[in-house]
Amino acid sequence: MTKKELLRDFYISDGIRNVNALNEILHDNVILHWDSSEGTLILEKEEILNLAKELNQNYAKSVIDITHIIAEGELVTLRYNHKVAAIENPTEFMHIAKMIIIWEFKGDKLIKGYQISQPA
Template identity: 40%
Template structure:
């Protein structure tokens, strides 16, 4: 499977809201380096899976709109917008944040993630 295909499958899946799905996509040595509007975060596989569990407790639905997806060998760059519906307001879709991500794939798993985001 190509790196681009793996990334497309990742974003089509429920991985951002389902910890077990997220875990299935991540390499055992996975590292996330995230520069957000709140600061810099570095997380390993376990921490990302735990973070995903927290998201599913806050949001009842989500949608990703990919604007760009470019692949070269085992790296894929993605620019997307993330929308959510909260438990408090399930009828209103809200813009959560804009993201730019560079993924590195190894052994058909997500191995490294360099991510930048800005809250809406």
């Protein structure tokens, strides 16, 4: 499986909310640089895992609609729309963010991420 296919499958399967899946794909020294409407965050592995737990607790379902995916060498870039369903209303999805992320691999693990998000 190529790195592009690996990340596509990871995101489509809602891996960003799955702590076990994240723990497997993230390098121990991973760093995620995230520029959002709230400012810039720099997250390490434990903080990314905590964010996944928070997303999992706050939403019944999550859907990632990938619009673009480009791979070159050790880099894979995804542009996607993130939709969620609240626990109180699990059948109604809300579009919460537009995202673009560039992931850098080290072997078969994600080592560096550069993400930009915008509220939907």
